Amino acid sequence: MDIVVCIKQVPDPEIPTSQFKVDEVAKRVVPPEGVAPVISTFDLHAIEAAIQLKEQHGGKVTVISLGPPSVRDALKRAIAMGCDAAVQLEDPAFEGGDSYATAVALAAAIKKLGTFDLVLTGRQAADWDSGQAPAALAELLDVAGAVPVQKVEVRDGGLYVERVTEDGYQPIDMPLPSVLGISNEINQPRYPTLKGIMASGKVPIPVWTAADLGLSPDQVGASADRIVLQRLFVPVRESKCEFIEADTPQEMGEKLAQRLREARLI
Amino acid sequence: MAGNGVLVIGEPSEGSVAPATLEVLGAARELAGKMGGPVAVAVLGQDVAGQAPGLIERGADRVDVLSDPRLSPYQADTWVPALAALIRETSASVVLLSHTQTGREFGTRLAFRLGTGIVTDCSDLQVADNGRLLAVKPVFGGNAVAEYTVAGDGVQLASLRPKLFDQAAPVPGHQGEIVERPVQIDPSQVRTKAHERVRAAAAGPDLENAQRVVAGGRGMGGPENWPLLDELASAIGAAVGASRAAVDAGWVPGPLQIGLTGAKISPQLYVAVGISGAVQHMAGCAGSRTIVAINRDPEANIFRYAQLGVVGNAKEVLPALTRKARELTGS
Numbered sequence: 306m307d308i309v310v311c312i313k314q315v316p317d318p319e320i321p322t323s324q325f326k327v328d329e330v331a332k333r334v335v336p337p338e339g340v341a342p343v344i345s346t347f348d349l350h351a352i353e354a355a356i357q358l359k360e361q362h363g364g365k366v367t368v369i370s371l372g373p374p375s376v377r378d379a380l381k382r383a384i385a386m387g388c389d390a391a392v393q394l395e396d397p398a399f400e401g402g403d404s405y406a407t408a409v410a411l412a413a414a415i416k417k418l419g420t421f422d423l424v425l426t427g428r429q430a431a432d433w434d435s436g437q438a439p440a441a442l443a444e445l446l447d448v449a450g451a452v453p454v455q456k457v458e459v460r461d462g463g464l465y466v467e468r469v470t471e472d473g474y475q476p477i478d479m480p481l482p483s484v485l486g487i488s489n490e491i492n493q494p495r496y497p498t499l500k501g502i503m504a505s506g507k508v509p510i511p512v513w514t515a516a517d518l519g520l521s522p523d524q525v526g527a528s529a530d531r532i533v534l535q536r537l538f539v540p541v542r543e544s545k546c547e548f549i550e551a552d553t554p555q556e557m558g559e560k561l562a563q564r565l566r567e568a569r570l571i
Numbered sequence: 572m573a574g575n576g577v578l579v580i581g582e583p584s585e586g587s588v589a590p591a592t593l594e595v596l597g598a599a600r601e602l603a604g605k606m607g608g609p610v611a612v613a614v615l616g617q618d619v620a621g622q623a624p625g626l627i628e629r630g631a632d633r634v635d636v637l638s639d640p641r642l643s644p645y646q647a648d649t650w651v652p653a654l655a656a657l658i659r660e661t662s663a664s665v666v667l668l669s670h671t672q673t674g675r676e677f678g679t680r681l682a683f684r685l686g687t688g689i690v691t692d693c694s695d696l697q698v699a700d701n702g703r704l705l706a707v708k709p710v711f712g713g714n715a716v717a718e719y720t721v722a723g724d725g726v727q728l729a730s731l732r733p734k735l736f737d738q739a740a741p742v743p744g745h746q747g748e749i750v751e752r753p754v755q756i757d758p759s760q761v762r763t764k765a766h767e768r769v770r771a772a773a774a775g776p777d778l779e780n781a782q783r784v785v786a787g788g789r790g791m792g793g794p795e796n797w798p799l800l801d802e803l804a805s806a807i808g809a810a811v812g813a814s815r816a817a818v819d820a821g822w823v824p825g826p827l828q829i830g831l832t833g834a835k836i837s838p839q840l841y842v843a844v845g846i847s848g849a850v851q852h853m854a855g856c857a858g859s860r861t862i863v864a865i866n867r868d869p870e871a872n873i874f875r876y877a878q879l880g881v882v883g884n885a886k887e888v889l890p891a892l893t894r895k896a897r898e899l900t901g902s
Contacts, residue, residue, distance in 0.1 A: 318712050322850055322872050325714040334711060405683065433710050433717070434831070435691050440679035449648065449762040452676050470672050471779065473771035477646065478764040486676075489832060490825060531688025535705065536718040546864070546880045554883035558891030561863070561881055566899045570840045570861055571783070571807045 306364035306422045306459070306481075308355045310388065311411050311442065312348040314372055314379040315432040317341070325539065332537045334432070344379045347427025349494040351487040354457060355425050356387040356495075362459055364422070365389045369414050371399055371407055377510055384505040385497030392418070396514040401527030403534075404433070408441030410525050413518035415446065421482055423464075428453040428486040439486030449479050452486025574662030574726060576608030579631075580654060580678070581615065581622070582669050583645040588614075588622045591669035593629065593738035595731055598696060599667050600630045600739055605698045608664060611635060613657055613752075615650060617643035620751070627747035629739040634747065635661065639754040646765035649756050650677045655684045656755040658726060665704050667696075670730035682728040688721040689728035694735055704729065712831055713850030713857075734779075734837040734858050771826065778827070781810035783840045784859075786829055787822075788814035788852075790845020790866055790885055794822040799889040800844060806896045812836065814846045830855040845885045848873025865889070 316336045326335040336342065344352075355366045368383040370376040371394040380391035394410050402410070415421060424446065429436030436452070443450025455474060456467035463481060467474040469488050497505070515525050522528065549564065551557040565571045577599040582589035596612060603610045609632040614622050616638065623634040635657060641649045654677070658666060666681075668674045670692045682689035690706035694716075697705040703720055704727045710717045721727040778784065785807070787800045804811045812834060813827040829836055831851040837858030844865045846852060853876055856862070864877035865888050874880050881888055896902070 316711070318851070322714060325711065327715050334715065403688075405688065431712065434708075434712070436675050437679045437689070437691060440676065441683055444680055444683040450676075450680065451647070451763070453672060468672065468676070470768050472777075473769045475644065475768045476766040478766075480762050531682070531722050532690055532719045533722050534717055535699075535720055537710070538716055539714065540716050542875045544875045546874045546877045548874075548880045548882060554881075554887035555891035557881045557883050558888040558893075559895040561865075561879065561888075562892050562895035562899055564879060565807075565840070565863070565896070568861070571896055571900055 306358055306362050307420060308358060308364060308366045308423045308425065309415050309418065309421050310348070310351050310355045310366060310368045310383065311424065311426040311438065312352065312368055312370045312379055312383060313345045313427070313430045313432075314342045314370060314376045315345045315430055317343050318346065318431040327537055327539050329536070329538055332534050342375060344382060345427050345430040345432070347429060347431070347487060347489060350489050350491055351425040351427050352383050352386055352388065353492045353494040354487055355423075357492065358423070358457070358459065359387075367392065367418060369394065369411060371395070371410055380510055381505040382497060384508050385501035386495055387501060391508065391510045393510055393512045394518070395512050396525075398515045398522040399526045401530070402525060403530040403532050404435050404437035405441050405531040406525055406527070406529035408438055408445055409529055410515070410518060410520065412442055412445035413520055414513060417513070417518060423482060424484040425487055426484070428488045436486070439484055443484040446482075446484060448482050448484060450484040450486070451477055451479060453488035454485045455488050455490035457485060457491070574664050576663050577603045577606070577610050577665045577667060578658065578661065578663035579610070579612040580666065580668040581612055582671055583616060583643075583673055584622070585616050585618050585643060586621070588625055590738060591671055591733055594733065594736040595667050595669050596626065596629055596631060597739035598731055598736045602665065602667075602696050602698070606664065606702065609633060611661065611663065613637060613654065615642045615653060620749075623749045627745060627749070628741050630742045630745055632747045634749050636749060636751045637754050638751065641756055641761070642754065644765050644767050645673055646763055647677045647680055648761045648763045651680050651684050652756045652760060653754050654681050657752055658685060663726060666726055666728045668730050669733050671733055674730050678728060678730045685726060687723065687725045687728065689730065690719045690721065691730045692732050693729050694732050696729060703727065709854060713854045734835045778810045778812050778829070778834045779836055781836065782838050783807055783809035784812050784829075784836050784838045785809045785842040785844065786812035786814065786846060787817055787844050787885070788846030789816040789820070790847075791817065791822070792845070792886060796886055797822060799886065799893070803842070803889055803893045803896070806893045806902055807900070808902070809840070809842070814852050843873050843877070844889065846873055847871050848876060
């Protein structure tokens with residue numbers, strides 16, 4: 306199977322709220338000093354799903370990421386986990402792109418790689434949380450798509466897929482090729498092995514620009530945005546918490562029970 | 572070119588109207604009040620015409636009924652072309668839907684099929700000076716808020732965060748029209764075959780519909796302390812949930828997780844025990860009417876959201892809280 310995984314590098318979502326800063330003029334997040342960006346959480350599950358399918362059915366996994374030179378660390382980690390090849394997309398023309406504009410570049414890269422059986426990506430990225438990449442890729446590549454996906458199996462030359470629903474899941478029969486937006490329920494991403502980490506240093510990672518993809522600047526980046534960011538800010542949250550005071554935790558517990566009863570909450 | 576009014580796309584539901592649809596209808600009426608134009612609701616499926624009168628009673632000026640076996644069970648490959656055709660014919664200015672597991676799939680693909688954009692998982696809808704939609708949504712797990720407009724001057728799509736908006740209230744004597752629409756789907760474009768949804772077994776009261784929820788996080792210390800939480804839940808008739816930390820640690824199963832990518836709850840009472848209140852967690856419970864937090868750390872983020880707080884160790888607070896609660900409620 307030829308599988309392509311699209312991944313994104315994001316500011317570490319685990320940083321404490323107090324360290325989270327925004328530049329309102331530039332409309333961007335200011336990453337805290339010394340905290341390395343990470344592969345977006347759901348993309349890790351997508352990488353793992355791709356590697357597992359390759360292990361079961363043979364084939365090749367290529368991972369793609371659009372971004373500045375730091376994304377090469379993300380691509381190397383994906384290779385260290387078990388992906389076979391990687392491509393970085395980088396060009397000033399890509400800047401300011403929303404999910405759709407970014408997907409235009411990704412889709413062009415996927416087509417440049419050749420035929421594919423499956424495109425996997427995380428159901429949403431842990432920065433802008435828009436969740437639009439899977440649908441954008443499916444639409445641009447003109448193939449079937451499903452999101453969010455908790456299970457994928459190859460059956461009878463096609464796919465058996467389970468979409469997550471609020472109270473369970475929905476089974477769908479899908480063809481190859483398809484685009485799937487992967488959800489965390491699907492697997493536990495593996496850690497790279499030492500052998501993998503050493504191998505990842507040797508895999509060449511080409512850099513493709515808009516021109517390499519046959520795209521003009523007005524087809525990508527901010528010019529191709531379907532939604533326009535007008536404002537980005539950190540909401541001010543005032544605390545209005547009434548703290549229950551008492552000498553011991555046990556007394557606090559009892560007082561809390563009384564407070565809840567008085568308020569008719571229990 | 573932009574049209575007029577707001578079109579709501581109903582959540583897939585055979586028989587009765589889904590609560591998510593009523594939330595979006597409520598938001599649509601408020602938006603149409605500011606923007607002008609009628610409010611319409613589209614219902615898709617096999618047996619959906621019966622939903623129309625109830626929607627009109629709650630303020631829909633028009634209900635578009637798309638009734639066709641190909642639309643049930645839901646799948647993107649039939650819903651997207653059917654909706655694209657409807658929207659081209661009826662020309663609304665704004666199309667709204669709920670950001671459910673289904674809406675997040677078809678809403679996005681529909682926007683791109685129409686050559687326009689969508690702002691997903693919105694927490695508020697405003698009108699910009701030029702009359703276009705200004706959609707507000709939490710980003711970066713909830714650490715920040717972003718405001719977006721849809722590029723161009725065509726139809727604007729937005730999906731709304733579930734359980735955040737109030738359901739549309741009945742409008743006594745409200746009249747509206749019911750229109751049966753032809754369903755236009757090119758069979759060669761239907762590449763998938765969807766099957767009926769499978770309900771996963773739920774243990775205890777349904778978390779997302781519970782009126783009272785207690786949840787535990789890393790501060791519970793370990794799975795051996797979880798019975799203390801279960802007993803509180805039993806004493807006050809609450810469903811039990813957990814933070815992602817407790818699930819990742821393997822203390823409790825995944826379906827208990829409340830958060831940005833877990834269950835979304837909006838109970839009357841939410842008791843968060845040993846939960847720091849990271850924004851991704853609050854994204855799942857900020858709709859709660861009253862939040863009570865029990866945490867050893869007085870600086871914990873959860874206290875910025877809670878109305879009532881106890882700074883203390885869960886293991887010491889819970890037994891006394893449970894005992895007193897049982898005594899006061901006679902349970």
